[in-house]
Amino acid sequence: MRITIDKRPIPGADKTSAKPSAGSRYPFTVEVSDDATVDDLKAAIAKQVKSMYPDRQRLSYGDKKNILESGSALSKYSIGDNDTVYIKDLGPQIGWQTVFYIEYLGPIIFHYLVYNFPRFFYGTTFEHSEIQHRVYLLVMGHFIKRELETAFVHRFSHGTMPLMNVFKNSFHYHMLSGLNLAYWVYSPASAQGTLLAAKLGNPTIMAILTGVFVFAELSNLKTHITLRNLRPPGTRVRRIPYGYGFDIVSCPNYLFETIAWVSIAAMTRSFAALFFLIVSTGQMYIWAIKKHKQYKREFPDYPKSRKSMIPFIA
Template identity: 30%
Template structure:
């Protein structure tokens, strides 16, 4: 595959992501608190999380171990792996959602999504990256790394608060508070979007940009759906909270 072909596929993939964003304004993905019957067979949500996130970890790991990446590209691969190590093998076993299910159709679509994103980004880093040591001193690396670390911290801190809202054995939903929950309903999703924005600034290529488009296409409708759900289920839900971006939206 040539770089031109890879870039063309990335552009087409990004356009499909934009179309998905439009679709998700009308259809709420049925997992988590939005699960409902009628979406086919279901499996344990913990198992579903592992299965659907694993391709993103192992595909990037394969390209990282099987290619002679520069130091800069290696940092990009390792940042990706750190995120998906947590998302695949740690987060699913921290959540207190005993007995909850996830439709297989969600697992299958997420597998395809992760294979495409990891495949495009891993292939670029293995075959087409040309980062030099001077790349570490460029503005985009410094800014991107700061955003990635900040987003990762916000995501982890917010997830910790959400997980510990429930005592062991509890399954009911509660209003989260503290940290950025003072301002938005979904700081965990805001943190993840900030994190991958930083990654794209560091990577500065079309495969990474297409991944950011898909991340936004999934997370923004998700945040809006969560925000509306909180407002509909809790009369006392704070009126001044935004959905995802503090003070804005």
């Protein structure tokens, strides 16, 4: 069947007199089979317009602007011969896996540099305290774990994101959990021999908080593995997750990540750690609410007792 590809008209424009601008490639037609999917249509568009690779396209149909979801059949949207599908150029894209590598690499670099080269950042050298050494190992372990999960665990429901977004996303990690956190936590104010180091270095409290951190990290990993196992390789299948953590909240991965950073904030008693905890928890809570609503909208049998991120509360 033949399908017309066009850009959605500007509201209020005179549709009867509107004409394509000079050099415009829209509208144009593509041919697909009667049982074609949205992915088939995107491939046909990309074949005709080389710059519009599938991940760069957002397709919609009808006056209600129904977004066509990858993997769905065109018949699901009652699209037939000689119908018009509208396209939006999402701009240059970057793979989500690459984005994650970039985001988590920043804190690894900043914590390594600030901890190991204090003269460059503080103008002096000193011996790090036990609490500083402990936090360094835990934070480095956290972000190295995230890099390994990106490589070997995560299966992404969306292949790409707009290229410019990587700078906004990276700021959160590179600056807040990277440079800002490292600069204040590893400063001479809590170095070996200071009153603050002695106050923070209670062995029992350090052991408890380290145990909480390790528990949260391992629990977070378990939830990521659960999510991975829901999606067969090479697909974007979505299913209801069950099991450890998922029986009480929709996003236990965010819950356990929050617990991990609570332990870091409690261990350091640093305003920088507290600030990052507040910002990151707030952002994860927003994501959790969005994911929770998506689950409920997509799956009519989704468990009604689950909260989004905070058990029994929200």
